[in-house]
Amino acid sequence: MHPCAICQRSRAQIVRPKNGQKICKACFLDVFESEIHTTIIENDIFPTRGERVAIGASGGKDSTVLASVLKTLNERYDYGVEFVLLSIDEGIHGYRDDSLETVKRNAVQYGMELSIVGYEELYGWTMDQVVDKVGRKGNCTYCGVFRRQALDRGAKRLEISHILTGHNADDVAETILMNFLRGDLPRLGRCAEIVTASSTSTMKRSKPLKYAYEKEIVLYAHHRQLDYFSTECVYSPEAFRGSARSLLKELEKVRPSSILDIVRSGEQLLYKDIGPSKKTPSVASGDPNQQSTRKQTQKQEGPRLQTVGSCKHCGYMSSQPICKACALVYSLNKSNALVEVLVTEEPS
Numbered sequence: 001m002h003p004c005a006i007c008q009r010s011r012a013q014i015v016r017p018k019n020g021q022k023i024c025k026a027c028f029l030d031v032f033e034s035e036i037h038t039t040i041i042e043n044d045i046f047p048t049r050g051e052r053v054a055i056g057a058s059g060g061k062d063s064t065v066l067a068s069v070l071k072t073l074n075e076r077y078d079y080g081v082e083f084v085l086l087s088i089d090e091g092i093h094g095y096r097d098d099s100l101e102t103v104k105r106n107a108v109q110y111g112m113e114l115s116i117v118g119y120e121e122l123y124g125w126t127m128d129q130v131v132d133k134v135g136r137k138g139n140c141t142y143c144g145v146f147r148r149q150a151l152d153r154g155a156k157r158l159e160i161s162h163i164l165t166g167h168n169a170d171d172v173a174e175t176i177l178m179n180f181l182r183g184d185l186p187r188l189g190r191c192a193e194i195v196t197a198s199s200t201s202t203m204k205r206s207k208p209l210k211y212a213y214e215k216e217i218v219l220y221a222h223h224r225q226l227d228y229f230s231t232e233c234v235y236s237p238e239a240f241r242g243s244a245r246s247l248l249k250e251l252e253k254v255r256p257s258s259i260l261d262i263v264r265s266g267e268q269l270l271y272k273d274i275g276p277s278k279k280t281p282s283v284a285s286g287d288p289n290q291q292s293t294r295k296q297t298q299k300q301e302g303p304r305l306q307t308v309g310s311c312k313h314c315g316y317m318s319s320q321p322i323c324k325a326c327a328l329v330y331s332l333n334k335s336n337a338l339v340e341v342l343v344t345e346e347p348s
C-alpha cells in the first residue's frame, strides 16, 4: 500500500494522469481545484468583482466540471463573480436535446441561472438540417462556427461580456497540433491563448481548464459524483480532428507530459506580426469564395497576424471583414434562393 505522496497519511488511490503521482482521493480533489484556482489568479481571469460571467454549458464532463469547480472556488476564495449557464441548442436530435436536460438539472444543483439559445432561431437552420443538406463531411465546421457566434449572441442578450468554456489541455493541444500540421501559425497562436479579448469587441473568452488533463476532469467528475452527459455527438468529429486526437492519445501513452508540452509549445509560438499584407482584396459580400481568394493571396505573401475585428454584416467578433457564420449561412441559403443573410437581423 502506497501512502499518499501529498499528505503521507491516507492510502494512495489515484495515479495522477498528469504526472504519475500516487495520491489519495481527498488530495486529488484538493490539488485539482487548487491548480484551477492558480490558473485563474495567475491569468487574472476575474479582474472585476460583481461581474456576471457566462459558462458555456453543454452538459458534458468539461463544462459540468467547470461550473462545479467555479462554484466551489467562488465560495472558497470569494471571487465575487456571478455565474450564469449559457447553453446552445444546435438542434441535434438524440444528442443535444438529452444533454440540455442535464444542464437544466445542473442549473438547479449549482443555483445558477440558465439561458438557452438555438441555431434554428439564430440562423434558420438546425444542425440536423445542415447535415441533411451538406452531408457528414464538413458539418463540424458549420457547427463550430455557429456555436462560437451563438455563445457571443447569447451572452450579449444577457448583457454579459465574458464567456468561459470548458476547453481542457487535451482540447487545446489537439487544436495546436491541427494548426501546426496545417501550417496555420496565426490561428495556432490564438488557440493557445487562455484569455482572448479584442479592442473592437466587448466579448472576452477564457478557458480556466486550459491546463487540466481530460483524464483528470473525468476522475474529478467521478469522485465528486457530478451529474453530466457522457454520450458523444451523433455526428462524429471531422476526420482530421479525429486523427489529431488519436495522435495525441498515442503520445500521451508514451509520454504523459506531451499534452502540457504541446500547450507550452503553442504558447511559445504565439505569432509575431510582420506587418499588413499589401495585396489583400477587400471582401464586400458574404460570398465565401471571395474569402478563399483572400486566403490564397495571404498564402503567396506569407502568413499574417490574425487580428480580431467585427463582421460588417452582423457586427460580431470576426477576424475577417465578413464573419464565417454569415458566410456559411449565405452558402446554405444561396441554393434555397434565400440570399438574405439571416444573422443580420440582430445587429450588435
Ligand SMILES: Nc1ncnc2c1ncn2[C@@H]1O[C@H](COP(=O)(O)OP(=O)(O)OP(=O)(O)O)[C@@H](O)[C@H]1O
Pocket: 055, 056, 057, 058, 059, 060, 061, 062, 063, 064, 086, 087, 088, 089, 090, 147, 164, 165, 166, 167, 171
Ligand atoms: N452546446 C453548447 N452550449 C454551450 N457551450 C458549449 C456547447 N458545446 C460546447 N460548449 C462549450 O465549448 C467547450 C468545448 O466544447 P467541445 O465541443 O470541445 O466539448 P467537450 O470537450 O466534450 O466539452 P464538454 O465535455 O463540456 O461537452 C465546452 O466545454 C463548453 O464550454
